[in-house]
Amino acid sequence: MITIKKLSKIFRTEEIETNALAEISLTINQGDFVSIMGPSGSGKSTLLNIVGLLDSASAGSYLLLGREMIGLKEKLKSKARKENIGFIFQNFNLIDELSVYDNIELPLIYNNVPSSERKTKVHEIATKLNIAHRLKHYPQQLSGGQQQRVAVARALINDPKIILADEPTGNLDSKNGNEVMELLTNLHTNGATILMVTHSDYDASFSQKTILMKDGIILSEKLNHRNVDVLVTNSNH
C-alpha cells in the first residue's frame, strides 16, 4: 500500500542544515498495524506528516497505492489525502465551534456525500464508537477519551485506506488511552491499515510491527509477538 524509498527531509535555516529524515525506506502493506517509536527529534512525526501528505519531502520516493506522491501539486495531494487518509491527533483537533455531529460529518461534506447518506453514516459510526448520545454536544463538553473517539469517528467516516495516528493516547489517562488503543486494535482486526507514532512501549505493543527511529534513520524494526495479545487480555482482567 505504501512504499517509501530513500526518503529524505532536510530543514534548512540560514546557518544549519538538519536531516530530519535521511534516506528512509519503508513498506506498509494493506492490513498492517505499524507503530513508530523514537525519542523527540528522531523524525517520526516528520515521517508521519509526509505519509499523511501534510508535509513534503526533500528527496526520495513515496508511492501511495502505486502513485508517486513526491512532487505532486498541492491540489492533487489534497485530493489524495481526502480520499485515502484518516487522521487521529494527540490533541484531537476537533473544531470547538461545531457539535460532535458536525465534526464527524465534515469529511463527508468535503467528499460531496449527499445529506441523507451523511446522516445515516454519522449515526452508524457514532453508535459503533459509543458516542451516539453525545452527537449534539460540543467538544469542550466531552471527556478526553470521548473527544478522541469523536476524532477517530471522524477519521473513519470516509472509509480511508490508511489511518495515521499521531500519539493518539498522548493527552489521555491510562484508562481512556486503553480504550482508544483497543478501538484501534479492533479496527485493525477488521482489516484497517494503521500507522501510529507513539512514545509508549505499551501502546506500541498493540501493533504488529514496531519501527524504532533515531536522528532521522530507522534503527530497527521488530515484529511484536502473539504474547502481546495475551498481555492485553491480562490487562483487561
Added chain:
Amino acid sequence: MLKNWINVFIYHTKNNKLFTALNVLGLSIGISTLIFAILYWNEEHSYDQWNPEKDNVYAVLNDMGGGSIWTVNPAATAPALKAISSDLESYCYFTTNYAKETIIYNGKKELVNKIFSAQRNFFSFFPFKFIYGNGKTAIQDNSSIALSEETALRLFGNENPMGKLVKHLDRLFTVRGVYQITEKSSVMPEAVTSTIEDELEKNKGQWGYSYGLMLKIKNPKVTASIIKILDDIYIEKNAKVQAKEAGLSLEEYVKTYGDLIKAVLLPLPEARLYNGNYVFPEENGNRQFLLISMSLSILILLLSIVNYINLATANAIKRAKEVGVRKITGAGKGQIIAQFVFETALLTFFSVLLALVVVEIVLPYYNSFLNKNLLLIGAQFYIELILISLIVIFVSGVLPAVYVSNFEVLKVLKGNFSRSKKGIWLRNGMLILQFAIAAFFITGSFIVYKQVNYMAAKDLGFKGAQVLDIVFKAKKGISPYERYKTVQQEALKIKGIEAVSGALFSMGTRDNSWSSFTYKSSKAIMIQEMGIDFGTLDVLGIKLSKGRGLGPAFSSDTISSVLLNEAALKAIGENQPLNKIIDWRDRKFKIVGVVKDFNYFGLESDILPMIFYHLTTKNVSEIKDDVRHVFIKISSRNVPQTITDLNKFWSEKVDPDYPFEYNFVDKNFARTYKKYEDQRDLFALLNVIVILIAVFGLFALASFSMERRLREIAIRKTLGAETSILLRELSGQYVLYCLIGFVIGIIPAYLLLQKWLENFAFRIDIPLLPFIIALVSLLLLTLTIVLAKAYQVTKVDVLHYLKYE
C-alpha cells in the same frame, strides 16, 4: 455544507457578540452613509430624465469672455437663427426666474411661488401630462394661463377650472389647461403664462441679454453648425453694427470692448448639474456638494471595509485550527474561501438591513438638511444597493478569505500559529490607511470650518443687521418711483424706523445689471450699475473713501454725478479720480466720490467695478421706475413691534394684494454661503463617523494583537520587566503607524482643500493649525486606546500563561 457553515457562523456570532455587533455596526454606518449619498445623487440625476424630448432640447448660454458665462439671451437671436437654419426645429424663450405673485379667483387670493412665463410652444419642450386641456392650447394667447394640479386645487377645489377667469398682475387670464408634474424637472412651475410674448414683441431685434432660451434640435450632430450660426448672427447683427457706430473696424472693436460673445449649447439633461449660473428657474443642483458628499461617503465605506478586513484577518487567527482541520478532512482552498466569503455575505446582509433602518430613521433630518424630499424607494436605488452589497462582500470578504485559506495545515495544527507573523503587513497597512483617512477628515473638516467662519466674520463693507430689504412690486397705473417716495415719507412716521431708502440692487440677491464705460482712452470696462437714492449708502452703512456722496443739495447729482467704487478705480488706474470725467451710456459723467469696496455677490466672487448714480438720473433709461428694493433701517430697540407696525402699514397702504415679506440685508447675504455651511456641517458629521469607526478599529486591532502576545508579556514580566517599559514596548508601533498614516493623509487633504478654497475670491491661507490639531488629536486618541489596552494586558496572570502553552 451550508448548514455546517451556518452552525459555525452562529457559534462565532454568539460567542463574540460584541465583536460581531461592532463589526456589523461599523459596516452599516459605512453603507448607510453611502446610501444617503446615493439617494441624493439619484435625485439630482433624475432631473429631466422623464422628458421624452430631453435629447433634443438644448439651452443657449453665452460665453461673455473672462470666464463669465451668461444663461440669458437677447430677443434678437432665436428668430434670426430660425430664419437661417433648417436644422432648428423650434425655439422657446422663457423667464429664468419664477415670479412670486398672487392669483385671484372669485375674490379668493392665493400666493403662488412659482409663476413661469414662456413662449406658447413651451409644453412641447416640457410635455407635462395634462388633466384638463392640452399642451398646444394651454397658453395659446397672452390671456391664457395653465395651472399645475396643486394650484388648480388651491384655487378651485373640486370645480372644473377650465375656462374660468382668474386675476393675476391686474390682468384677467382664462384657465386653459391643468397639468401634472410627477417627476423632477428643470422647470416645475405652479402656473404658466405666455406673457413673455409681449415683452419679446416689444424688444424684437434688441440685444439686451434678458431671457432664457431653449432650442429643439432633432439631430445632435448639427449642434456645432448651430453654434456657428449663432456666433455669426451676433457678429453680423450686433458686433459689426456697434463697431460701425463707434467708428471702428471689427478688429478694433474687439480690441476695445473685449472678445466676441460665443454661444454654448447645454443639453437639457446636463442643465440640472451645470456648474455655473442658473439655467432654468428651478435652479441648478449643487454639483460640488454632490461630488464631495459622494466621494466622502465612498471614502467612509472604504474605511469601514478596511476596518472589517482588518478585524476579519485578526480574528481569523483564532480560527486557524478550524481551517486546518477542515483542510485535513478534505476541504479545498476554494471551499474555505467560499465559507469565509459566505460569512461576510451574511454579515453584509445584516449590515445592509441595519443601514436601511438607520437611513429610514435619519432620513427626515437629512431631508431637512438638504431641503429635499428623498424617499427610500425606486428600482434604481435597490439595484444600486444590491450592487454595493456585492462589492462590499467581494472587497471585504475575499481578501481575508484568501488569507485564511492559505494557512498551512501543519503549522496550524502543530505549532503556536496564533503568534505567527503572517498577514501582519496587511493589517498594519490597513491600519495606516485608516489613520490616513482619519487625518484627511480631521484636517479637511477643520479647514472648511475655518473658511466658513472667516466668511461669517468677514467685514463685508456694509452693515445689514438692522436693515430690512423689502421687495417693491410695480403697480399698474402708478409710477413706482412716485409710489416709493410716498411710501418713504409715510414709513418714516412709524416709531422705530430710522431711515428709508430705495435702490435697484440688494446684496446677496441675484439682481444685477451691467454696462460698459470708458475713461480717457481706456478699453471699455464692464461695470455693475448701482442705482441709489440719496440716503441709500448711509442706510446700508457703506463708507466713502474719497469725495462726497450724492445729495439733494447738488442739482447736478441727479444729472451728471456718479460715484465709483475702488475696484473701478483700480480698473482704470486713476489715483486722483475726483472731478474726472468718464464716458458711460453715451454721456459724460463726473466722478464726485469713491465708495469703499463692499461684497455684493458672495465671497466666491471678487468685488467688481461698480458705478453709483441717482435713481432719477436722466437718460439712464427709465431706471427710476425699476426701483426694486426698499431698505428700511430700524432701531435696535423693540424690533418686533416696529416690524408689526410696518407690516400693518405695508399691507394696508402699500400692497394689499401681496403679503408683507422682508429680509434682513445681512441674512440675505448670509444665504450666499449657506451651501458652504452645509459642506462644513456635512464634513463635521462625517468626521465624527470616521473617527468613531477608526477608534473602534484601532481598539479591536490593538486588542487582537496584544492578546496574541500575552505569553511574551508573561515571560517578560517574569524576567523583571517594568510596566512602563512594557507599555512603551506595546504602544510604540501604533504611534509609528499613526505618524505614517498622518503624513499620507494630509497630502491629499492639503491639495484637495487648496482646490476647494479656490472657489472663493476671499479665502484663508491654509493654516498650520489644522494639521497640528489633526496630529495631536490622532496621537492622543491612539495613545489613549492603545495604552488603556496595553495596561490591561500587562496586568495578566503570569502563571496562567506560562503554564498554559
